[in-house]
Structure formats: C-alpha cells, structure tokens
Amino acid sequence: MKVTLEFAKVLTVIRPELPEKVDLDLPEGATLEDALAAAGVPQGLWGITLVGDKVCGTGERLSDGDRVTVLPPVSGG
Amino acid sequence: MYGYAGDILRVNLSTSAVTHEPLSEDLASEYIGGRGFGAYFAYREIPAGADPLGPANKLIVASGPFAGVFLPSGAKTSLSAKSPATGLYGDSNVGGHLAGEMKYAGFDAIIIEGKAKEPSYLFIEDEKVEIRPCGRLWGMGAIEAEKALKEQLGDEFQIATIGPAGENMVVFASVNHDIGRQAGRCGMGAVMGSKNLKAVAIRGTKNVPVADMDGLRKVADEMFTALMANPALKAWQDQGLAQVTTWSNSIGALPTRNFHQNSYENAESFSGERMRREIVVRDKACFACPMATGKFCRASYRGKTVYLEGPEYETTALIGSNCALGSIEEVAYANYLCDELGLDTISAGNAVAFAMECFEKGIITKEDTGGLEIRFGSLHAFVEVAKLIAERKGIGEALSGGVRAAAAVWGQGSEDFAIQVKGLEWSGYESRGAPSMMLAYMTCDIGAHHNRAWSITHDIAVGRGVIEGKAAKVIELQHIRPLFDCLGVCRLQWVELGLPLEYYAKLYPAVTGRRDSWDDLLNKSEKIWNLTRAFAIRERADFGRADDQPPRRFLQEPVPDGPLAGLRITREDLDRLLDEYYDLRGWDRNGRPTVETLRRLGLGELASELQAMGRIS
Numbered sequence: 001m002k003v004t005l006e007f008a009k010v011l012t013v014i015r016p017e018l019p020e021k022v023d024l025d026l027p028e029g030a031t032l033e034d035a036l037a038a039a040g041v042p043q044g045l046w047g048i049t050l051v052g053d054k055v056c057g058t059g060e061r062l063s064d065g066d067r068v069t070v071l072p073p074v075s076g077g
Numbered sequence: 078m079y080g081y082a083g084d085i086l087r088v089n090l091s092t093s094a095v096t097h098e099p100l101s102e103d104l105a106s107e108y109i110g111g112r113g114f115g116a117y118f119a120y121r122e123i124p125a126g127a128d129p130l131g132p133a134n135k136l137i138v139a140s141g142p143f144a145g146v147f148l149p150s151g152a153k154t155s156l157s158a159k160s161p162a163t164g165l166y167g168d169s170n171v172g173g174h175l176a177g178e179m180k181y182a183g184f185d186a187i188i189i190e191g192k193a194k195e196p197s198y199l200f201i202e203d204e205k206v207e208i209r210p211c212g213r214l215w216g217m218g219a220i221e222a223e224k225a226l227k228e229q230l231g232d233e234f235q236i237a238t239i240g241p242a243g244e245n246m247v248v249f250a251s252v253n254h255d256i257g258r259q260a261g262r263c264g265m266g267a268v269m270g271s272k273n274l275k276a277v278a279i280r281g282t283k284n285v286p287v288a289d290m291d292g293l294r295k296v297a298d299e300m301f302t303a304l305m306a307n308p309a310l311k312a313w314q315d316q317g318l319a320q321v322t323t324w325s326n327s328i329g330a331l332p333t334r335n336f337h338q339n340s341y342e343n344a345e346s347f348s349g350e351r352m353r354r355e356i357v358v359r360d361k362a363c364f365a366c367p368m369a370t371g372k373f374c375r376a377s378y379r380g381k382t383v384y385l386e387g388p389e390y391e392t393t394a395l396i397g398s399n400c401a402l403g404s405i406e407e408v409a410y411a412n413y414l415c416d417e418l419g420l421d422t423i424s425a426g427n428a429v430a431f432a433m434e435c436f437e438k439g440i441i442t443k444e445d446t447g448g449l450e451i452r453f454g455s456l457h458a459f460v461e462v463a464k465l466i467a468e469r470k471g472i473g474e475a476l477s478g479g480v481r482a483a484a485a486v487w488g489q490g491s492e493d494f495a496i497q498v499k500g501l502e503w504s505g506y507e508s509r510g511a512p513s514m515m516l517a518y519m520t521c522d523i524g525a526h527h528n529r530a531w532s533i534t535h536d537i538a539v540g541r542g543v544i545e546g547k548a549a550k551v552i553e554l555q556h557i558r559p560l561f562d563c564l565g566v567c568r569l570q571w572v573e574l575g576l577p578l579e580y581y582a583k584l585y586p587a588v589t590g591r592r593d594s595w596d597d598l599l600n601k602s603e604k605i606w607n608l609t610r611a612f613a614i615r616e617r618a619d620f621g622r623a624d625d626q627p628p629r630r631f632l633q634e635p636v637p638d639g640p641l642a643g644l645r646i647t648r649e650d651l652d653r654l655l656d657e658y659y660d661l662r663g664w665d666r667n668g669r670p671t672v673e674t675l676r677r678l679g680l681g682e683l684a685s686e687l688q689a690m691g692r693i694s
Contacts, residue, residue, distance in 0.1 A: 008308075008575050009575050010572075010574075010575030013575075014534045042537055042538065043327070043537075044324070044327065044533075044534070044537040045534060047320070047321070047324055048309050048312045048320065050308050050309075050312075053308065053311070055311065055312045069308045069309075071308070071309045071312075071575075072575075073321060073324045073325075073328075073533075073534060074318060074320060074324075074390075074573050
C-alpha cells in the first residue's frame with residue numbers, strides 16, 4: 001500500500017537529511033511505527049503523529065493512501 | 078518610542094517614594110526588554126554582596142516590545158533579581174495577561190526596592206501608584222489572595238501574588254498570576270516576601286504605539302493563519318504540554334525517583350490522553366494565544382475537590398515520576414497545593430524527592446520527620462513535606478533552602494544526589510544520555526533549567542555519544558531562546574509549532590521602527606548572556622568552572638534500567654564539552670569571559686571594572 005509521510009519543517013531543521021515528504025510502499029497491515037522506521041526517523045525524534053487530521057499513536061494501523069504528518073517532540077517551553 | 082510604553086516605574090518600599098524615569102532609547106535598543114532590562118538593572122543597581130533577601134536586592138518586573146501588541150502570544154513578563162536560590166542573577170517569566178497590562182498602564186518595567194514596614198501590595202492604575210497595606214491577605218494562599226484582590230479591585234486588574242512560602246522566604250518560592258500561572262524559578266516569590274510585598278495589581282488603559290501598523294498587521298495575520306493551519310495545533314489545544322511525558326519516558330529523559338532512573342513504569346498514567354480524559358475541565362490561553370496550552374483541571378484528595386491550572390510537563394515530571402506518584406490526579410492535587418503555598422513545582426518536586434531518598438537511605442529518620450514516613454509513591458508524604466517547607470518547620474527548614482542547602486545540613490553523602498546546578502534544582506530532563514542537554518543545564522545562567530537551551534533532539538539526531546559540535550548547538554540556542562524573553566513573547570509558537578524565526582525578524586522593525594536584523598538581535602542576546610555571567614563573577618571571586626558542574630549522581634551512577642540502561646556521562650566528556658563551550662564563547666578555561674570578549678560585545682566598561690577587581694584578564 002502507498003503511504004505518504006510529511007515531516008514538519010521544524011523536524012527537518014533538527015535532522016536536515018529528512019526530506020519534507022516521502023512516499024512509502026508498505027505491506028498491508030503496517031503500522032505508523034513501521035512507516036517511521038522505513039523512512040529512517042530515529043526513535044525519539046518524533047512527537048505528535050497524525051494520520052489525516054487525527055492524532056494517532058505509533059501503533060495505529062495504516063491504510064492505502066494515508067497521509068501521515070510527523071511533528072517533533074515538544075520541549076516543555 | 079515605538080513598541081514601548083516609554084516609562085520605568087521605580088517604587089521604594091522603605092521610603093514609599095514613587096518615581097517615573099523615561100525609558101532611554103539606548104537602553105531599549107541595546108537590552109531590548111524583559112530579561113534584558115532585568116539583567117541590565119540587576120548588574121547596575123544591586124550591589125555586589127547584597128543579601129538576596131535583604132532590602133538592597135531589587136525586583137525588576139519587565140516586559141518587551143512584543144508584549145501587549147497585536148501578534149501571537151506577546152504575553153511574557155520577566156521577573157529578575159539576585160536569586161536567593163543561587164546567590165547569582167536570576168530571572169523567571171510568566172505568561173497570562175500581566176505584560177500587556179503593565180504597558181497599557183504606561184510602564185515597560187517596574188523596579189521594586191527596599192522593604193515595606195508592613196505587609197503591603199502595590200496598586201497601579203495608570204498614573205495612580207500606591208503602596209497599600211494588606212494585612213488581611215498575609216498568610217493567604219497565592220491564588221486565594223489573587224481572587225480576593227480581584228473581588229476587591231475588579232476583574233480588569235491583572236495581579237501577581239505570593240503564597241505563604243514567599244512570605245516565609247523559601248528560596249524556591251514562586252510568583253503566581255492569572256489564577257495558576259507562575260514565575261516559578263529562582264525564588265522571585267521569596268524576594269517579594271522579603272520586601273513584605275504580597276502582591277502587585279495593575280490596570281492600564283493606554284495605547285502602545287507601533288512603528289508600522291499596516292506592516293505589523295500583515296505579518297501578524299500571516300502568523301495567526303499559519304498557526305491555525307498547523308496540523309499540531311489541535312493536539313496542543315487538546316493536551317497542552319502534558320503530551321511530552323510519554324515521549325520523555327520513551328527516550329529515557331523522565332526524572333524518576335530523584336533522578337535515580339530516567340524512565341517510569343507508571344508513566345502511562347501521566348500521559349496527555351489520560352490527563353485530558355480524567356481531570357481536564359476546560360482549556361485556557363494567555364494573551365493573544367491560539368494554542369491554549371493551559372488546562373484547567375479538577376482533582377480530589379481525601380474528600381476535598383480542588384480546581385487548578387495544570388499540571389504541565391515539568392510538574393508531572395518532577396512531582397509525578399520523580400516522587401513516584403500513582404496517577405495524574407495525584408500530581409494535580411500536589412500541583413494545586415504548591416500553587417497555593419507559592420512553591421515552584423520543579424524545585425518542590427526535587428526537594429521532596431530528595432527527602433524521600435534521604436529517608437529511604439536512613440539519612441533522615443522518623444525522629445527528624447516527626448514520625449512521618451517519607452517514601453517514594455506517597456502523596457500524603459508529598460503534601461505534608463510541602464507544607465513543612467512552606468512553613469519552614471521541621472525538615473522543611475532545611476529543605477526551604479533548596480536541595481543543595483539541605484544536603485549541606487544532612488550530609489552523609491546526600492550531596493551526591495542533590496540534583497541541582499548553582500543551587501537551582503534540575504528541571505524535567507534527565508540527561509545522562511544527552512550530552513548537549515547536560516551541557517545546557519550545566520551552563521544555564523540561572524542554574525539547572527532547560528529554558529535557555531533545549532537540545533535533546535539534537536543529541537538524538539546526531540548521536541548520543543557524540544561530543545564534538547554540541548557546545549555550538551547549546552550556544553546557538555542560548556542566544557535564540559532567551560531573546561524571546563527579552564522581546565516579551567512566548568517561544569512555543571516557534572519551538573513547538575515550527576513558526577519560522579523570519580516572522581519574528583519581520584515583526585521587530587514593524588513594532589519598534591528599528592532596523593536590527595535577527596543576527597543583530599542575537600548579538601544583543603549574547604551580550605546579555607555575558608552580562609549575567611559577569612554578575613556572577615563580580616559576585617564571587619571563586620566563581621567559575623566548578624559552578625558549571627552536574628550533580629555527582631550523573632557521573633557516578635549508570636542509568637539502572639529503561640531504554641538507556643548502563644549509560645552515564647564521563648568526566649572526560651564533560652571536560653571536553655566545557656572546554657569547547659568556553660572556547661567558542663571567548664571565555665577562559667575557568668569559564669570567565671576575557672576582557673577582549675566583553676569589549677567585543679560592547680561591555681567595555683564592565684570589562685574594566687572586573688579587570689580592576691582582578692576577576693578577569
């Protein structure tokens with residue numbers, strides 16, 4: 001299935017080698033965590049993750065055509 | 078002067094003298110506002126060696142050009158003084174609605190001097206400034222006193238208050254504003270208490286002129302539009318800062334059991350989702366803020382139901398996991414208690430956790446605690462110890478000076494796990510696996526606080542074991558983040574939602590009419606950073622590298638479990654970090670700015686003074 005990951009600009013500043021967007025081809029049943037691993041995002045660099053406009057945990061199962069937005073962790077001010 | 082109210086108010090509580098001084102263009106241009114004004118006046122006007130809790134100390138309440146103006150979250154007020162926690166320069170800032178109100182009353186800063194003869198509050202309604210007795214408020218909780226003053230003066234007044242901890246000069250006493258927001262760090266509440274000052278109440282009705290209203294509106298509109306379209310906004314509005322708890326736990330940064338561990342088996346109980354579901358009543362925002370990260374919550378304990386703003390991440394980390402409490406509702410109740418007592422939740426969480434560890438190790442016993450069992454996991458213990466601290470009774474007397482002071486009293490090796498730098502307790506990020514974050518805590522000018530530089534993601538991105546290059550990242554952040562405190566604007570929109578810094582660079586000329594570039598402003602931030610360092614060097618002949626050290630626990634004890642099990646920071650790595658940091662800053666290897674560095678930054682007069690004292694070369 002095809003899934004698109006979009007990285008927030010502030011995340012690409014923290015890790016410049018991340019593109020703003022990446023299209024992934026994942027097996028059926030893949031989770032958001034699988035997608036992050038496939039895109040090479042180190043654990044701990046993502047904070048909020050959204051599938052469409054819904055905030056989801058990394059265990060969320062993805063569907064074909066999903067658009068995932070990846071935001072960095074928050075810093076407590 | 079565009080972007081400013083144009084006046085500084087000076088109030089001497091000893092003589093009751095009230096004077097106005099015009100804000101000079103030079104001061105506004107060079108020190109910008111907020112923390113910059115605080116550092117400037119603290120260095121110039123607080124005599125070296127002054128007792129932080131004596132009348133010679135001064136409290137500088139200041140905001141900046143972005144506060145109270147039509148742009149996102151111009152809501153920040155800085156409170157600066159010589160800190161009773163560290164004996165060095167200290168500042169703490171608070172959001173809410175105080176900053177704009179102060180400017181609408183006509184003041185960019187209020188300098189409070191001396192000591193009132195009796196418990197008093199400062200009343201400001203535009204030009205009308207009075208020191209009013211307030212014996213009936215003395216002894217009240219901080220929020221209780223704010224509500225009482227609101228009832229008396231009217232809801233349109235913006236009010237800052239202290240609680241019993243401030244009155245009793247606990248060195249980590251906070252200042253409350255807006256029913257549950259705090260300038261928590263560095264003991265600004267104790268400074269107010271030492272001056273017999275229970276509260277400041279402000280009402281203003283004037284305008285603040287800006288240089289280019291059309292230009293400002295255009296940039297501010299773009300910023301608001303970008304924020305409202307940000308996909309993360311909903312999560313922020315939903316959970317506020319509590320959302321960081323789960324993440325912090327997953328990467329091994331969550332202070333647990335007095336920083337013995339950095340992950341907590343019960344962290345899921347403190348998650349943003351659980352908080353929203355279990356205790357949040359409604360959302361709350363500061364002036365002109367679309368994020369609304371404040372969460373009004375409800376908590377019950379032993380049949381008593383209370384309402385509070387919070388807890389946010391720091392409180393959850395330091396009171397929740399660091400004291401090993403069991404639920405977000407327990408954390409919320411402890412948060413409420415600290416707010417009313419007027420205790421900084423970060424330092425209070427540290428102090429109670431320190432006492433819990435001392436008790437469990439037998440360093441203090443039931444004889445010392447009056448029969449109280451002070452063990453990790455006990456909300457009852459937290460509640461009782463927090464009250465003792467605020468009242469400075471029993472073991473609370475030792476703890477009221479902070480964990481460094483308590484360790485000096487209790488000894489028996491407790492110094493090794495007194496988690497502080499320069500006397501200020503460590504905030505919410507355990508950093509044995511994050512060298513740049515460790516360096517940020519070690520070199521923060523006010524002590525162990527994350528507000529000047531937050532760089533854990535940098536450690537994760539470039540590698541936790543990497544040392545080289547990390548000092549540069551810390552310095553970069555130490556100039557950017559405090560600049561927001563000078564401008565009087567919240568940095569969450571940039572740091573959390575990724576609003577580009579270019580917007581703020583465009584706002585500055587639109588508001589002030591000055592032509593400074595963002596780099597020019599960063600240079601001024603660097604100057605202020607060196608000024609606060611100079612304050613410390615003037616204060617203490619022996620101030621230097623030894624003051625930039627983490628607690629021994631982080632060097633001696635590997636992380637016992639969790640995702641970073643086995644990790645610790647080495648002396649060699651710390652020395653490399655500090656050497657690189659000092660070199661990049663133009664400081665000597667003892668952490669003192671050179672004469673040349675201070676002159677480069679436009680601090681030549683100060684360089685000559687410190688050189689004549691034999692403090693720098």
